[in-house]
Amino acid sequence: MAISTKEIEKVALLARLELDPKEVESLASDMSNILDYVETLTKVDTEGLEDDNASENSSNVLREDKPHESLSREEALRNSPRHNKEFFLAPKVIG
Amino acid sequence: MSQTENKNIIDGFEPVIGLEVHAQLVTKTKIFCACENKYGAEPNTLTCPVCLGLPGALPVLNMQAVEYAIKMILAIGGEVRQRSIFARKNYFYPDLPKGYQISQFDLPIGEGGVITISADGSEKQLGVTRIHLEDDAGKSLHPEGSGDTYSRIDLNRCGAPLIEIVSEPDMRSPQEAYAYLSKIKQILQYVGVCTGDMEKGHLRCDANISVRPEGQEKFGTKTELKNMNSFKGVERALNFEIARQIQTIKDGGSISQQTLLWNEKKQVAEAMRSKEEANDYRYFPEPDLTPLHVSESWLEEIRESLPELPDARSARFVKEYGIPEYDAGVLTDTHTLADYFEAVAKKINDGKLASNWVMGELSRYANEGAFDFAEPHVAPEDISRVISEVKALKISASFGKQAVKELVVEKKPLSEIDFGGNQMISDTGELEALIENVLSSNEENVVRYLAGAEKLIGFFVGQLMKETKGKADPALVNKLLKEKLESRRS
Numbered sequence: 001m002a003i004s005t006k007e008i009e010k011v012a013l014l015a016r017l018e019l020d021p022k023e024v025e026s027l028a029s030d031m032s033n034i035l036d037y038v039e040t041l042t043k044v045d046t047e048g049l050e051d052d053n054a055s056e057n058s059s060n061v062l063r064e065d066k067p068h069e070s071l072s073r074e075e076a077l078r079n080s081p082r083h084n085k086e087f088f089l090a091p092k093v094i095g
Numbered sequence: 096m097s098q099t100e101n102k103n104i105i106d107g108f109e110p111v112i113g114l115e116v117h118a119q120l121v122t123k124t125k126i127f128c129a130c131e132n133k134y135g136a137e138p139n140t141l142t143c144p145v146c147l148g149l150p151g152a153l154p155v156l157n158m159q160a161v162e163y164a165i166k167m168i169l170a171i172g173g174e175v176r177q178r179s180i181f182a183r184k185n186y187f188y189p190d191l192p193k194g195y196q197i198s199q200f201d202l203p204i205g206e207g208g209v210i211t212i213s214a215d216g217s218e219k220q221l222g223v224t225r226i227h228l229e230d231d232a233g234k235s236l237h238p239e240g241s242g243d244t245y246s247r248i249d250l251n252r253c254g255a256p257l258i259e260i261v262s263e264p265d266m267r268s269p270q271e272a273y274a275y276l277s278k279i280k281q282i283l284q285y286v287g288v289c290t291g292d293m294e295k296g297h298l299r300c301d302a303n304i305s306v307r308p309e310g311q312e313k314f315g316t317k318t319e320l321k322n323m324n325s326f327k328g329v330e331r332a333l334n335f336e337i338a339r340q341i342q343t344i345k346d347g348g349s350i351s352q353q354t355l356l357w358n359e360k361k362q363v364a365e366a367m368r369s370k371e372e373a374n375d376y377r378y379f380p381e382p383d384l385t386p387l388h389v390s391e392s393w394l395e396e397i398r399e400s401l402p403e404l405p406d407a408r409s410a411r412f413v414k415e416y417g418i419p420e421y422d423a424g425v426l427t428d429t430h431t432l433a434d435y436f437e438a439v440a441k442k443i444n445d446g447k448l449a450s451n452w453v454m455g456e457l458s459r460y461a462n463e464g465a466f467d468f469a470e471p472h473v474a475p476e477d478i479s480r481v482i483s484e485v486k487a488l489k490i491s492a493s494f495g496k497q498a499v500k501e502l503v504v505e506k507k508p509l510s511e512i513d514f515g516g517n518q519m520i521s522d523t524g525e526l527e528a529l530i531e532n533v534l535s536s537n538e539e540n541v542v543r544y545l546a547g548a549e550k551l552i553g554f555f556v557g558q559l560m561k562e563t564k565g566k567a568d569p570a571l572v573n574k575l576l577k578e579k580l581e582s583r584r585s
Contacts, residue, residue: 014375016187061385065122065159068129068143076142076250079149086138087247090189092237 003032101309102215103267106345108306110337111314112266114329116279117257117299118289119231120163126230126256127154127197127384134295138249146230146254148193153383160228160256161387163288164204165397167258168226170286170404173208178388181228181381189248190233198259200378203227204387210262210282211406212274221275222263231255252296258288264303264314269333276300276326281405285430293325300329305350306340315340316350320364322357332357336364408433416446425454431469432458438475443482452482456499466503473502477509484514491519493565521568523575526559529567530579533558544580552576 008028012019019027070076073086082089103109125132128145144152168175182200205226212219233253235246260279266272280298283289290297305317320336323329335357340350355364403411405427412423412433427433435457440449457478460466466473478499485495498514501507520526533555534541544551555576559567 010375014185014377060388061155062158062161063124063129063155065124065157066129067124067131070130070141070143071147073137073139076139076147082245084247087236087249088139088189089245090235090248092244092246093189093235 003028003035104309105337106341107309108337108341108344109309109311110267110269110333111264111305111307111317112269112272112333113264113303114262114266114272114275115301115303116260116262116276117231117301118167118260118279118283118291119297120160120256120258120288121290122157122159122163122256124157124159125254126157126160126228128152128254130254132255133251134297136251138247139251141251142253146192147250148191154197154381156384156387157256161204161389162397163256163286164226164228164258165389165394166286166288166401167260167283168205168208169394169398169401170282171208171210171223171226173205173223173226175389175394176202176204176206177390178202178386179204179227180386181384182378183381184229184376184378186376188232188235189246190235190250190253192233192250192253196229196232197381197384198229198378199227202386204389210275210278212271212278214268214271214274219271221265221271224261224263226258226260229257229259231257264305269330269337272302272333273326273330276329280326281428285402285405287402296324299324300326302329302333304333304336304340306337306344315344316352318350318352319354320357321354324359328357328359331359331362332364335362339364402430405430405433412436412446416440416450418446418450422450422454425458426450429468432461435468435471435475439479439482442476442479443486445482445486448482448486449479452478452499456496457503460499460503472506477502480509481512488521488568489519490514491565491567491569493560493569494519497565518566519568520563520566521571523571526567526571526575527579529559529562530555530572530575533562534579534583541580541583545584552580555580 005024005028008019008024008031012024077083077085077088080088101109120126120132122132124130125146128143130141130143130146133141145154165175179199179202181197183195184198184200185195187194203225206224208223208226210221210223212221231252231254233248233250235248237243237246262275266275280289280291283298284291292298293300300323302320302323303317304320305315307313307315318336318340320329320332323332336355343350354367356367357364408430409420409423409427412418412426413420416423418426426436432453436449436453439453440446443449457466457468461468481490481495481498481502484490484498485492490498498512501512502509520529537555537558540548540551540554544555552573556569556572559572559576560569
């Protein structure tokens with residue numbers, strides 16, 4: 001299952017990744033290999049088996065509508081590359 | 096041409112509108128974590144590893160959010176799926192730390208439904224395609240003129256529970272879109288799942304809009320309008336975009352499919368930059384959440400908890416209280432107003448009178464901001480007492496209004512309202528004596544009246560009311576006055 005360099009470029013754009021042409025080539029080949037490998041699974045005979053997954057038959061996993069304590073603002077902002085102690089700061093998107 | 100005139104045609108084109116409404120649910124906690132779902136808290140104080148999108152954190156669905164979604168689906172006559180699944184909608188934006196929104200794609204919790212609006216005096220049914228559950232993003236603030244090169248991100252709202260209500264492309268004018276939105280808001284408030292407050296962003300609306308030549312079956316190319324923050328804004332944005340599309344086509348151009356942002360200040364819709372618009376969300380099933388199963392018994396339980404809906408309630412008011420359809424429509428506008436009216440009507444056992452006072456005096460104070468049916472500071476029982484006194488002719492209507500004012504505006508307790516001292520004077524003898532006084536001290540006007548200036552009856556009534564501080568029974572005063580005046584002709 002080959003994946004084209006065009007597809008790689010599109011996925012890269014959507015993922016906001018800048019790739020040079022060499023990387024595009026090598027990624028196309030790598031990802032084609034991965035997809036081929038996974039493709040092997042289609043050879044398994046699933047005739048007569050229900051379309052299902054592990055979680056399907058488990059009962060609902062739901063939560064009561066009860067609040068827990070949230071993180072302190074200090075903790076929440078701690079791992080952010082840029083903040084002003086009140087807000088996360090991100091490069092301006094609009095205007 | 097024999098076909099009926101289509102009022103929605105503009106310059107030979109018919110608009111086709113579909114709306115996507117996002118309603119924030121009034122749960123105590125967020126949809127996939129137990130952080131509080133609260134408006135107006137200090138920035139970034141309501142977050143946890145789940146809503147911050149930290150690695151390894153797992154979402155768990157809020158049962159109340161599911162129930163609220165089901166309530167709305169049932170309220171508009173939609174189908175609740177027995178099994179629905181969640182999906183990831185992938186896109187990058189600073190206020191979306193996970194890098195994807197958890198939404199529902201091909202198996203939403205609700206499908207179908209109808210919103211009935213009145214358009215041009217007749218009813219029109221507008222289809223709802225689907226209702227699905229999803230989480231909200233955070234808020235980006237772009238302080239103007241601050242010179243900041245950064246946007247500020249507040250993630251308190253991130254993970255708040257939303258339902259998205261997607262309509263069929265059934266609307267044919269901005270007015271219909273406005274009516275649809277008002278109805279959606281009304282139903283959301285009735286079933287108690289959303290405040291409907293657009294200013295706070297609890298209700299948001301995007302619109303899909305296209306135009307087609309009159310008589311053409313096929314839809315034209317649509318554009319998507321975003322960023323409207325009021326119902327009127329939606330109507331204005333649609334009017335703008337309809338005019339733009341028609342002009343473009345008439346000038347020989349074609350419509351390109353794109354997303355436009357409504358600029359309320361400039362009153363124009365502006366195209367988004369194409370980079371912001373990478374419209375490929377690569378939906379795939381959310382592996383962190385199990386499918387949602389809604390059992391028949393759960394559904395029944397929720398169905399039974401549904402309140403009476405506005406249209407049904409309005410029809411019942413007409414039947415049960417004998418009030419006009421128009422009044423019933425006004426009184427059922429919000430469920431809090433309807434509850435208030437109904438409490439008064441039951442208490443005084445008179446629907447029409449209750450309607451007059453609630454729609455008249457109380458609604459006026461409500462419009463002036465002095466009264467709130469949602470949080471009434473004067474109980475319906477207290478208002479009922481005043482109306483009962485008027486009905487029993489113990490006090491005059493004008494004193495009744497004065498009493499309502501004292502209760503509502505001056506916030507006096509009922510016990511301080513002086514019903515006794517303001518007993519209506521309806522004793523014929525007492526009034527006749529008073530009338531004699533008024534007439535004899537205004538002989539000149541009596542002569543003028545008898546000479547044909549019959550309008551002066553108002554003057555005499557006024558004098559008498561002044562004498563009695565408004566306590567005279569007006570109907571009786573009118574009758575006695577005329578009799579006394581006539582008797583002077585001989």
